[in-house]
Amino acid sequence: MDSGFLAEQVDGASPMDDPFAELRLINPEALLADGLEAAYVGYTINQHHAVVAVYDYEKCVQVLISRDGMDYDDADEFLQFNTLGAYVGEHGPLFVRFVTRSRA
Numbered sequence: 001m002d003s004g005f006l007a008e009q010v011d012g013a014s015p016m017d018d019p020f021a022e023l024r025l026i027n028p029e030a031l032l033a034d035g036l037e038a039a040y041v042g043y044t045i046n047q048h049h050a051v052v053a054v055y056d057y058e059k060c061v062q063v064l065i066s067r068d069g070m071d072y073d074d075a076d077e078f079l080q081f082n083t084l085g086a087y088v089g090e091h092g093p094l095f096v097r098f099v100t101r102s103r104a
Contacts, residue, residue: 020053027051029091033083035067036060044094053093060095 023030023043030043030052039059044052057079064075084095 023051023053027091031088031092033060033093036063038063041096050090052091055093055095057095057097 019037019040020032026043027050030050032053033039033055036055036059039055039057039062040053041056041059042054044050044054060079060083061072061075064070064078065072068075070078079095
């Protein structure tokens with residue numbers, strides 16, 4: 001199903017070239033997590049809050065491990081304190097931890 005935004009162009013780039021293009025069309029004030037682009041998974045959809053960027057928390061940890069040479073605990077602590085602990089306003093990104101379920 002087409003979201004209606006995929007045919008739009010932003011700054012000369014299609015949303016296929018820029019994973020943030022659709023978000024920028026919907027909410028130009030949305031803030032992005034600098035340096036964590038590889039962990040971007042999409043954006044929120046709702047009627048009562050600003051539409052914001054969403055990042056996979058575990059992928060953020062992996063970015064810090066591979067990019068900055070941190071171990072898991074240091075990367076987790078860094079994100080908890082410096083990223084999750086920083087209030088950047090209503091347009092700031094959200095971070096999700098995906099839950100996997102075993103099949104019964």
